[in-house]
Amino acid sequence: MNSVFHIIVRRLSTQQNHYKLVVIGSGCGGLACASKFAKKLPKDDIIIIDKTDIHTYQPGWTLVGAGIKKAEELEKPQAQCIPQNTTWVQSNASQVEPEKNLVQLENGRKITYDYLIVAAGIEINFNRIKGAIDALDNDPQHVVSIYTRKYVTNVYNALNNFRTGHALFTFPATTIKCPGAPQKIMYLAEDLFRKNNVRDKITVTYNTSLPVIFGVKKYAAALMEVVKERNIQLNTRLNLVEVRANSREAIFENLDQPGTMKTFKYDLLHIGAPMQPHEFLAKSTLVDANGYVDVDKETLQHKKFPNVFAIGDCTNIPTSKTAAAVAGSNDILVRNLSNLMFGKSDKVPKYDGYTSCPLIVYGCISKTTSDGEIKASLRILVKALKSFSHIDLIDSVIMCLTRLLSLLSPDYKIHKFNALDCFINTSIRT
Numbered sequence: 001m002n003s004v005f006h007i008i009v010r011r012l013s014t015q016q017n018h019y020k021l022v023v024i025g026s027g028c029g030g031l032a033c034a035s036k037f038a039k040k041l042p043k044d045d046i047i048i049i050d051k052t053d054i055h056t057y058q059p060g061w062t063l064v065g066a067g068i069k070k071a072e073e074l075e076k077p078q079a080q081c082i083p084q085n086t087t088w089v090q091s092n093a094s095q096v097e098p099e100k101n102l103v104q105l106e107n108g109r110k111i112t113y114d115y116l117i118v119a120a121g122i123e124i125n126f127n128r129i130k131g132a133i134d135a136l137d138n139d140p141q142h143v144v145s146i147y148t149r150k151y152v153t154n155v156y157n158a159l160n161n162f163r164t165g166h167a168l169f170t171f172p173a174t175t176i177k178c179p180g181a182p183q184k185i186m187y188l189a190e191d192l193f194r195k196n197n198v199r200d201k202i203t204v205t206y207n208t209s210l211p212v213i214f215g216v217k218k219y220a221a222a223l224m225e226v227v228k229e230r231n232i233q234l235n236t237r238l239n240l241v242e243v244r245a246n247s248r249e250a251i252f253e254n255l256d257q258p259g260t261m262k263t264f265k266y267d268l269l270h271i272g273a274p275m276q277p278h279e280f281l282a283k284s285t286l287v288d289a290n291g292y293v294d295v296d297k298e299t300l301q302h303k304k305f306p307n308v309f310a311i312g313d314c315t316n317i318p319t320s321k322t323a324a325a326v327a328g329s330n331d332i333l334v335r336n337l338s339n340l341m342f343g344k345s346d347k348v349p350k351y352d353g354y355t356s357c358p359l360i361v362y363g364c365i366s367k368t369t370s371d372g373e374i375k376a377s378l379r380i381l382v383k384a385l386k387s388f389s390h391i392d393l394i395d396s397v398i399m400c401l402t403r404l405l406s407l408l409s410p411d412y413k414i415h416k417f418n419a420l421d422c423f424i425n426t427s428i429r430t
């Protein structure tokens with residue numbers, strides 16, 4: 001007994017509790033930054049904090065909802081994603097005290113740091129809609145959402161089995177990651193209804209809390225054409241506040257007349273999930289008044305604590321929360337933090353807020369599209385790009401590549417590159 005006690009005490013006392021770099025979160029932002037620092041710092045200098053043991057490619061969940069991908073195909077054991085040369089602690093952060101350079105974990109462990117990267121994402125909270133969890137859990141043929149791993153696998157069945165009635169899609173009145181996704185799944189559903197020859201028996205409605213169909217003006221204009229052409233009813237300034245699964249009623253608050261409710265009957269309801277900052281961050285001194293980590297939008301360095309940086313959905317950078325934004329900003333974070341860490345003053349470009357939430361896919365790509373056909377499409381796109389170097393076209397090529405990657409067979413060599421590298425390489429080879 002005594003010797004067991006001593007072994008435990010010795011283990012606890014030899015556990016490393018100070019790291020040069022602590023990374024909170026091993027989603028796409030945390031991993032992108034940690035993997036770059038793993039090449040710059042000696043072993044045992046970096047610790048990554050995250051309880052999740054499965055890494056998920058969340059943008060693919062829209063394709064899961066449409067039956068194009070299986071949820072399992074978008075997952076990898078986290079242990080295979082954590083960069084070599086780093087330590088992974090499988091617990092969540094429960095408290096951050098930047099004044100003491102301290103992170104406390106749910107398991108009670110305290111870790112101090114020289115530098116901190118916060119990349120904890122954003123929390124989904126269906127509890128903000130009365131009755132939503134009950135409906136998602138108990139009526140998965142009629143109430144669905146692509147926004148979580150737990151519910152995404154119900155979506156395709158519900159859409160594909162839907163034959164007649166009112167299909168209602170919603171966009172919440174909170175900050176949301178990938179604000180295009182609630183619309184993307186609606187267009188994919190509408191397409192599926194056509195393929196199943198039931199479109200004429202179904203009415204489709206999009207109720208959004210926004211005053212317009214989409215936050216970016218030029219895309220909003222194009223999308224207005226799309227909803228008109230596809231006979232989709234658009235209602236603005238409506239926020240879903242309650243789901244009554246028994247009577248299949250969705251209750252919305254009119255945001256222009258607070259307190260005034262409007263009831264919609266539905267036969268199929270897709271909920272755009274409400275979101276909020278993680279509580280452990282919201283209660284820390286790292287955040288702004290809205291609960292998001294308060295960083296400089298061009299450098300990703302914290303405004304008050306210079307040894308703290310943040311990336312992705314947990315930040316208050318004024319751009320849409322997407323993996324594309326992480327792809328566009330992680331190198332800038334790494335270079336700014338490297339300057340600070342190694343006392344350098346290398347010139348670093350400013351993050352310009354690049355984000356992307358692709359809504360429209362070039363051509364018609366499905367599970368049956370062959371690698372050869374995709375390659376041919378890419379060649380056409382690249383040729384078009386060469387003759388017409390317009391930023392929107394470049395954007396659309398990158399969007400296509402992002403979408404194509406998950407459709408290509410796993411051994412396809414394009415997977416070796418990320419979307420941008422892949423675009424450049426394809427362009428050079430043509």
Ligand SMILES: Cc1cc2nc3c(=O)[nH]c(=O)nc-3n(C[C@H](O)[C@H](O)[C@H](O)COP(=O)(O)OP(=O)(O)OC[C@H]3O[C@@H](n4cnc5c(N)ncnc54)[C@H](O)[C@@H]3O)c2cc1C
Binds near residue numbers: 029057092119120322
């Ligand atoms: C349905 C859907 C469709 C989307 N479509 C697109 C798209 O088409 N294009 C696009 O670019 N983006 C899309 N996105 C958004 C994209 O997935 C996110 O913006 C991106 O994952 C953000 O990366 P992140 O690292 O900030 O957060 P995440 O990738 O969410 O990672 C956060 C990590 O932090 C961990 N964590 C949470 N709390 C703690 C804690 N207390 N302590 C430690 N770790 C913690 C989590 O376990 C997670 O691993 C979509 C998302 C969804 C859900």
